[in-house]
Amino acid sequence: MKQIISISLGPSSGDYEFDTEFLGQDFNIKRFGTDGDIDKAVEMLLRWEKRADAIGLGGMKFPDAIGFRGSTAKHTEKFDMLSSRIQTPVTMGSTLRNVAHEWSLRHIEFEFGNYFNNARVLFLSGMSNYRIAKVMSEFTDNLSFADPVLENGISKLLTSLKDLEMYAGGVHEVLKWVPSKRFSTSVTPIAKWNEFIMRKAMQKANIIVVPHHGFYDYLEETTLEELGGKTIITSSAYDDRVQFLKDRGVDVIIDPTPKVLERVVAFNILGALILAALGKRQDEVTDDDLLEIISDQRMDPRVVYPSGDPKRVNRFAFVIHPLSQEFLKKDRTLEFLSKLTPPPFMDAVEMAMAYSPPFVYSNVTGIKSPTGVEAEGWLITLGGTPKQMLSHKPEFTYERLLQAAKMAKRLGAQIMGLGAFTKVVGDAGVTVARRAEIPITTGNSYSASGALWAAADAVRRMGLTKVESGKKIKGKTMVFGATGAIGSVCCRLLAKAFEEVYMVGRNTAKLLALRESILGETPDVKLYVSTRTDKYLPDMDVVVTATSGAGKAILDIMKVKPGCVITDVARPLDLSPEDVAKRPDVLVIESGEIELPGNPEMKNIGLPPKVAYACLAETIVLALEGRFEIFTIGRDIEWEKVREIYKLGLKHGMKLAAISGVNGIFSDEDILRVKRLAVKARKPGKGIGIDD
Numbered sequence: 073m074k075q076i077i078s079i080s081l082g083p084s085s086g087d088y089e090f091d092t093e094f095l096g097q098d099f100n101i102k103r104f105g106t107d108g109d110i111d112k113a114v115e116m117l118l119r120w121e122k123r124a125d126a127i128g129l130g131g132m133k134f135p136d137a138i139g140f141r142g143s144t145a146k147h148t149e150k151f152d153m154l155s156s157r158i159q160t161p162v163t164m165g166s167t168l169r170n171v172a173h174e175w176s177l178r179h180i181e182f183e184f185g186n187y188f189n190n191a192r193v194l195f196l197s198g199m200s201n202y203r204i205a206k207v208m209s210e211f212t213d214n215l216s217f218a219d220p221v222l223e224n225g226i227s228k229l230l231t232s233l234k235d236l237e238m239y240a241g242g243v244h245e246v247l248k249w250v251p252s253k254r255f256s257t258s259v260t261p262i263a264k265w266n267e268f269i270m271r272k273a274m275q276k277a278n279i280i281v282v283p284h285h286g287f288y289d290y291l292e293e294t295t296l297e298e299l300g301g302k303t304i305i306t307s308s309a310y311d312d313r314v315q316f317l318k319d320r321g322v323d324v325i326i327d328p329t330p331k332v333l334e335r336v337v338a339f340n341i342l343g344a345l346i347l348a349a350l351g352k353r354q355d356e357v358t359d360d361d362l363l364e365i366i367s368d369q370r371m372d373p374r375v376v377y378p379s380g381d382p383k384r385v386n387r388f389a390f391v392i393h394p395l396s397q398e399f400l401k402k403d404r405t406l407e408f409l410s411k412l413t414p415p416p417f418m419d420a421v422e423m424a425m426a427y428s429p430p431f432v433y434s435n436v437t438g439i440k441s442p443t444g445v446e447a448e449g450w451l452i453t454l455g456g457t458p459k460q461m462l463s464h465k466p467e468f469t470y471e472r473l474l475q476a477a478k479m480a481k482r483l484g485a486q487i488m489g490l491g492a493f494t495k496v497v498g499d500a501g502v503t504v505a506r507r508a509e510i511p512i513t514t515g516n517s518y519s520a521s522g523a524l525w526a527a528a529d530a531v532r533r534m535g536l537t538k539v540e541s542g543k544k545i546k547g548k549t550m551v552f553g554a555t556g557a558i559g560s561v562c563c564r565l566l567a568k569a570f571e572e573v574y575m576v577g578r579n580t581a582k583l584l585a586l587r588e589s590i591l592g593e594t595p596d597v598k599l600y601v602s603t604r605t606d607k608y609l610p611d612m613d614v615v616v617t618a619t620s621g622a623g624k625a626i627l628d629i630m631k632v633k634p635g636c637v638i639t640d641v642a643r644p645l646d647l648s649p650e651d652v653a654k655r656p657d658v659l660v661i662e663s664g665e666i667e668l669p670g671n672p673e674m675k676n677i678g679l680p681p682k683v684a685y686a687c688l689a690e691t692i693v694l695a696l697e698g699r700f701e702i703f704t705i706g707r708d709i710e711w712e713k714v715r716e717i718y719k720l721g722l723k724h725g726m727k728l729a730a731i732s733g734v735n736g737i738f739s740d741e742d743i744l745r746v747k748r749l750a751v752k753a754r755k756p757g758k759g760i761g762i763d764d
């Protein structure tokens with residue numbers, strides 16, 4: 073049996089001994105902690121030199137630190153000198169640790185798909201975990217390092233790898249631009265301030281990297297508030313450490329140290345085992361030897377879910393804006409002032425608000441897909457109403473959207489959606505997607521899908537149009553705003569489902585081009601185009617209105633056939649509540665909103681609880697799926713994307729929300745009432761939609 077000895081500067085209370093098998097050989101492993109006593113460790117090293125097959129040295133503060141040798145040298149110079157003189161292979165496990173750290177991050181990023189993408193990662197000691205930081209910087213720019221605060225009492229987090237390297241290269245460089253160390257550590261308010269900085273930094277992080285050495289010292293002050301819901305990366309997470317993190321609500325522990333033996337051991341022991349098994353000295357083992365062993369032994373990193381359930385939370389942002397002055401008045405002060413002052417005051421406020429920088433209106437939490445993946449996010453609002461956005465050049469809105477994208481990225485969002493008019497102005501998200509540093513989607517694929525989903529549901533419930541499965545619906549349908557992003561894809565979808573589709577727009581050439589393209593895909597549809605809004609309207613069974621008319625009267629509801637289903641996708645709505653009230657025999661629904669899975673919580677966006685606009689739902693579906701990519705942009709929406717997002721939505725538990733109109737949700741009784749009035753009005757000699 074071969075003998076492995078681990079001498080650690082760590083506490084002797086963690087000593088152990090056990091027998092094990094590794095690479096087909098038998099080993100006895102003994103660990104001795106010296107409670108920080110270097111002389112004692114040296115003495116142990118000399119004592120075991122001849123009797124051990126390999127010795128591991130553990131508990132060093134910065135075993136593989138970059139640059140700054142001050143602290144490193146203090147701990148290791150005696151060992152370095154001695155190790156080079158003795159015959160027995162001695163290792164701190166550094167090579168293995170470096171390979172394992174890098175491999176574990178890459179493995180998890182690949183295995184879990186975009187796991188670290190734009191995560192906010194806090195390193196309690198960037199110097200100890202430099203290798204992890206370097207690899208992590210490939211996946212996210214949102215890095216911060218607490219080294220100055222925790223090592224030197226300097227009230228400053230480093231926020232880039234470059235700053236960390238500079239700090240490690242010589243702390244004096246950093247001291248030039250922050251309050252002096254002496255000042256910061258000797259004055260109590262600064263110590264308190266540092267505690268505050270650390271608490272906030274932990275709360276904001278998604279992932280916290282905790283060094284193995286000094287694990288409890290780093291975390292002793294932490295509570296559920298700092299660690300709840302976090303992912304922790306830490307090496308050799310022994311059972312007591314897992315329990316400690318569990319008690320503080322940690323969701324996931326990533327331990328780069330593979331568990332190849334019955335118990336978790338530190339890298340120096342694994343390193344010593346490998347040396348003894350191969351019969352080689354530290355300097356004779358190459359990275360290739362290690363790679364071979366890592367892959368043969370399946371030395372994958374450990375992923376521990378302290379609660380027992382796998383946990384993954386992805387993040388999104390979504391941009392909204394006030395739809396009109398009425399929405400601005402929801403601010404209490406403005407509401408009060410608007411009552412006292414003449415309308416021009418509100419015009420001035422509306423104009424001023426358009427210039428305001430974006431801000432976070434609400435956090436969104438509690439979304440949980442049946443796959444187990446969760447999503448959280450931020451609703452970021454611009455100040456401009458549609459009127460203001462349309463009265464400025466598109467560049468005005470682009471600029472604010474790019475500010476919002478920057479904010480979203482800093483918050484850790486992995487994808488950002490554009491709500492309502494933010495994608496109507498200009499080129500429908502193309503420029504913003506090209507310039508933003510996070511992926512953008514307009515959400516229009518799901519908006520189109522949701523609108524028709526809702527229309528289909530309403531037509532079925534009204535029961536006035538014959539729907540036979542597997543056959544095209546014998547009915548006529550019309551789309552207003554047909555050449556727009558949502559309108560055009562609605563036309564494509566309706567052409568597949570209905571026998572006749574009428575496309576209404578303002579631009580003849582665009583209409584003809586769309587007609588040609590749809591006939592190429594769906595030759596058996598009867599497709600008509602018109603620039604007149606009233607011409608065919610009285611014959612329609614289903615109407616979709618998706619213009620960006622910003623509340624202008626688009627269609628004359630008095631000309632609509634009794635029993636017609638109108639889906640108003642536009643925001644602001646194309647049909648006013650007053651218009652809708654004139655026709656109780658027509659079912660006007662407000663597009664297809666989506667009910668989100670889980671127990672979503674967010675501030676009021678003018679919809680019932682759990683319900684979101686379809687374009688917001690698209691952003692959430694993409695987040696849940698880990699598809700952090702530009703999905704829908706521009707006005708040519710691909711029909712395949714509409715189908716894909718619909719299917720992904722079903723996979724993640726999205727449901728069509730109860731269909732609603734200007735007065736809220738339609739019950740079955742409401743729909744029956746509309747139907748009865750429609751049937752009556754269709755009888756010869758009856759006027760349209762007048763209740764008796």
Ligand SMILES: NC(=O)c1ccc[n+]([C@@H]2O[C@H](COP(=O)([O-])OP(=O)(O)OC[C@H]3O[C@@H](n4cnc5c(N)ncnc54)[C@H](OP(=O)(O)O)[C@@H]3O)[C@@H](O)[C@H]2O)c1
Nearest residue numbers: 492519553555556557558578618619620621642643685686
């Ligand atoms: N409910 C939801 O979840 C949801 C999601 C996204 C968007 N929306 C809303 O849906 C609407 C359409 O969005 P989109 O992205 O498809 O916009 P878009 O690509 O700009 O298309 C708008 C269409 O409306 C037409 N139009 C503009 N002003 C008009 C007017 N005064 N009279 C008649 N037609 C007019 C345009 O015609 P031209 O081609 O001739 O300019 C264009 O075809 C917007 O109101 C938007 O806020 C709703």
